[in-house]
Amino acid sequence: DAKTTQPTSMDCAEGRAANLPCNHSTISGNEYVYWYRQIHSQGPQYIIHGLKNNETNEMASLIITEDRKSSTLILPHATLRDTAVYYCIVSGGANSKLTFGKGITLSVRP
Amino acid sequence: DGGITQSPKYLFRKEGQNVTLSCEQNLNHDAMYWYRQDPGQGLRLIYYSQIVNDFQKGDIAEGYSVSREKKESFPLTVTSAQKNPTAFYLCATVDGQGSSYEQYFGPGTRLTVT
Numbered sequence: 001d002a003k004t005t006q007p008t009s010m011d012c013a014e015g016r017a018a019n020l021p022c023n024h025s026t027i028s029g030n031e032y033v034y035w036y037r038q039i040h041s042q043g044p045q046y047i048i049h050g051l052k053n054n055e056t057n058e059m060a061s062l063i064i065t066e067d068r069k070s071s072t073l074i075l076p077h078a079t080l081r082d083t084a085v086y087y088c089i090v091s092g093g094a095n096s097k098l099t100f101g102k103g104i105t106l107s108v109r110p
Numbered sequence: 111d112g113g114i115t116q117s118p119k120y121l122f123r124k125e126g127q128n129v130t131l132s133c134e135q136n137l138n139h140d141a142m143y144w145y146r147q148d149p150g151q152g153l154r155l156i157y158y159s160q161i162v163n164d165f166q167k168g169d170i171a172e173g174y175s176v177s178r179e180k181k182e183s184f185p186l187t188v189t190s191a192q193k194n195p196t197a198f199y200l201c202a203t204v205d206g207q208g209s210s211y212e213q214y215f216g217p218g219t220r221l222t223v224t
Binding site: 043046087 | 143151154198202216
């Protein structure tokens with residue numbers, strides 16, 4: 001599976017958009033980009049995934065660059081409950097193994 | 111948590127003892143996974159099972175064993191051969207019947223070995 005690179009941490013103000021970047025320059029054509037988040041001492045939670053096109057659901061939007069070498073997870077209106085570690089993962093399709101790196105710690109401030 | 115039960119939440123054992131962590135699911139999912147997480151680190155895959163009576167080693171299987179006799183259950187045994195067993199252990203499932211991309215995670219078991 002391709003490797004991902006994320007900043008260690010970032011913060012944003014409550015109510016503002018949080019844009020979380022991820023680099024995956026070695027991604028192959030059949031690999032997907034997944035985002036999960038983990039609130040302290042809980043199991044990770046799936047957020048969104050995409051292959052080539054941008055995706056949006058009730059939690060977030062995923063913007064993937066045309067060359068697919070990077071992506072951005074957007075939380076449109078961050079709340080204090082969005083404070084968590086966010087993992088960007090690149091892997092194959094359905095039922096593929098996921099490799100979780102250290103992720104990015106997002107802190108949402110009042 | 112959504113239909114995945116891991117018990118107990120906290121577990122304490124003496125060094126040299128084997129210990130079995132429970133993972134039960136009522137989601138009717140085919141695939142089940144065990145991960146380990148150390149403080150400040152990401153998750154590392156220990157074992158996974160795509161179907162009953164079959165399982166494969168993950169990235170850090172040494173010192174661990176599993177069984178998958180029932181679809182609902184995937185217990186993990188931490189043996190005395192595991193050099194650093196103290197960690198947060200997470201179980202996950204995936205619906206293997208369709209093209210599912212989402213892994214569902216249990217609440218985890220925090221194991222402390224002294």
